[in-house]
Amino acid sequence: xxxxxxxxxxxxxxxxxxxxxxxxxxxxxxxxxxxxxxxxxxxxxxxxxxxxxxxxxxxxxxxxxxxxxxxxxxxxxxxxxxxx
Amino acid sequence: xxxxxxxxxxxxxxxxxxxxxxxxxxxxxxxxxxxxxxxxxxxxxxxxxxxxxxxxxxxxxxxxxxxxxxxxxxxxxxxxxxxxxxxxxxxxxxxxxxxxxxxxxxxxxxxxxxxxxxxxxxxxxxxxxxxxxxxxxxxxxxxxxxxxxxxxxxxxxxxxxxxxxxxxxxxxxxxxxxxxxxxxxxxxxxxxxxxxxxxxxxxxxxxxxxxxxxxxxxxxxxxxxxxxxxxxxxxxxxxxxxxxxxxxxxxxxxxxxxxxxxxxxxxxxxxxxxxxxxxxxxxxxxxxxxxxxxxxxxxxxxxxxxxxxxxxxxxxxxxxxxxxxxxxxxxxxxxxxxxxxxxxxxxxxxxxxxxxxxxxxxxxxxxxxxxxxxxxxxxxxxxxxxxxxxxxxxxxxxxxxxxxxxxxxxxxxxxxxxxxxxxx
Numbered sequence: 001x002x003x004x005x006x007x008x009x010x011x012x013x014x015x016x017x018x019x020x021x022x023x024x025x026x027x028x029x030x031x032x033x034x035x036x037x038x039x040x041x042x043x044x045x046x047x048x049x050x051x052x053x054x055x056x057x058x059x060x061x062x063x064x065x066x067x068x069x070x071x072x073x074x075x076x077x078x079x080x081x082x083x084x
Numbered sequence: 085x086x087x088x089x090x091x092x093x094x095x096x097x098x099x100x101x102x103x104x105x106x107x108x109x110x111x112x113x114x115x116x117x118x119x120x121x122x123x124x125x126x127x128x129x130x131x132x133x134x135x136x137x138x139x140x141x142x143x144x145x146x147x148x149x150x151x152x153x154x155x156x157x158x159x160x161x162x163x164x165x166x167x168x169x170x171x172x173x174x175x176x177x178x179x180x181x182x183x184x185x186x187x188x189x190x191x192x193x194x195x196x197x198x199x200x201x202x203x204x205x206x207x208x209x210x211x212x213x214x215x216x217x218x219x220x221x222x223x224x225x226x227x228x229x230x231x232x233x234x235x236x237x238x239x240x241x242x243x244x245x246x247x248x249x250x251x252x253x254x255x256x257x258x259x260x261x262x263x264x265x266x267x268x269x270x271x272x273x274x275x276x277x278x279x280x281x282x283x284x285x286x287x288x289x290x291x292x293x294x295x296x297x298x299x300x301x302x303x304x305x306x307x308x309x310x311x312x313x314x315x316x317x318x319x320x321x322x323x324x325x326x327x328x329x330x331x332x333x334x335x336x337x338x339x340x341x342x343x344x345x346x347x348x349x350x351x352x353x354x355x356x357x358x359x360x361x362x363x364x365x366x367x368x369x370x371x372x373x374x375x376x377x378x379x380x381x382x383x384x385x386x387x388x389x390x391x392x393x394x395x396x397x398x399x400x401x402x403x404x405x406x407x408x409x410x411x412x413x414x415x416x417x418x419x420x421x422x423x424x425x426x427x428x429x430x431x432x433x434x435x436x437x438x439x440x441x442x443x444x445x446x447x448x449x450x451x452x453x454x455x456x457x458x459x460x461x462x463x464x465x466x467x468x469x470x471x472x473x474x475x476x477x478x479x480x481x482x483x484x485x486x487x488x489x490x491x492x493x494x495x496x497x498x499x500x501x502x503x504x505x506x507x508x
Contacts, residue, residue: 048216
């Protein structure tokens with residue numbers, strides 16, 4: 001489950017990597033902006049793609065707290081759990 | 085301040101050719117880029133033909149990053165980036181510098197950008213889904229999106245801006261860039277313009293009944309500048325781009341030179357004396373042409389060829405009359421005159437820049453490119469211009485000085501004078 005979530009998220013995030021950053025560099029703790037060099041404007045696109053992929057809805061506060069792959073995974077897990 | 089300014093790079097994304105070579109071949113051979121557009125038929129347009137660059141086989145990854153390509157839905161932006169980046173590399177300039185190039189700037193105009201993207205946004209906003217617009221709804225639809233994208237790709241650190249003056253836009257951008265270098269504020273300026281494709285851009289003109297309605301089965305005959313049977317302009321899209329550079333900078337880099345910009349003029353008829361939002365004040369047009377000649381330090385009789393605005397409406401004869409008055413020349417003494425719009429239609433905001441590229445290619449190829457669809461020259465035009473001066477095929481005549489003008493809604497005018505480059 002954990003691994004599946006990571007891979008799904010990784011494939012979304014890899015769409016927003018600069019051309020010179022390999023998807024292989026995405027690890028469970030990667031910081032989107034500082035480590036993966038993702039443009040901060042694209043975080044909203046990642047949020048939208050996550051919503052579609054996991055059929056959940058993220059609030060503005062969720063986005064504010066989503067700086068790393070780990071943050072995103074934990075937020076997604078909570079949302080999925082609450083969905084019942 | 086007496087710095088000469090030359091064109092050292094060009095790029096083009098036109099309905100009848102992408103890239104300089106293909107575009108020049110089409111201009112030389114009279115190859116039309118105007119096609120029937122099923123989409124316009126489906127939408128009940130009266131005019132169902134248009135000129136649209138065919139980018140199906142273009143590798144957009146050569147121009148955009150993967151992230152930029154995601155959700156990209158702005159045709160003018162695509163054409164503009166292609167033309168702009170091509171012009172830059174044609175000039176032999178570096179694209180991937182670490183630091184901004186403080187001496188290089190951009191004036192890249194458009195009429196309206198990212199209309200299809202804007203349509204997406206309107207649907208989402210109207211259905212209460214503003215939060216789902218994504219991150220690129222702004223940058224793809226702001227007018228200056230085109231100069232902003234190019235500025236980042238090329239690392240330009242001088243002025244980076246977008247101008248907008250309807251169908252004058254491209255020629256105006258060139259003159260604005262020229263003036264910035266002339267005033268010593270930049271060494272190089274990428275100038276150009278782009279225009280989106282599609283029904284949302286072209287629809288308003290169809291509604292004005294100023295597009296040809298009778299050529300849906302014969303698209304290549306639809307655009308008829310200077311002809312007695314001209315019945316409106318063919319809507320089109322695309323982009324043109326030119327690198328302007330001080331001659332000293334060009335020489336220092338050992339850059340090739342397409343031609344020299346001798347000078348230009350921009351004015352408005354104030355929507356007085358016959359001018360309106362949609363029609364030109366002829367007095368202002370004459371004044372603009374004469375001013376361009378004066379600031380260029382040439383005499384009217386030195387002009388070998390004119391590339392007109394000449395859109396293929398009934399106003400073409402008025403334009404020719406204005407040229408004739410401004411230059412004090414007529415009959416066999418009138419310069420050669422052509423309108424590339426016969427081959428690709430009216431690219432609106434992109435028209436001026438694409439046609440400036442074509443005008444300059446005439447120096448490079450030592451030709452005056454021909455017109456099509458005006459075997460039946462308008463009688464009012466024939467009174468002023470001897471037929472041999474309206475070539476129906478490209479001529480092996482190497483022009484020395486070419487005048488190019490563009491006129492636009494809002495009663496705005498721009499005229500620029502180019503000279504073939506001689507290293508003296």
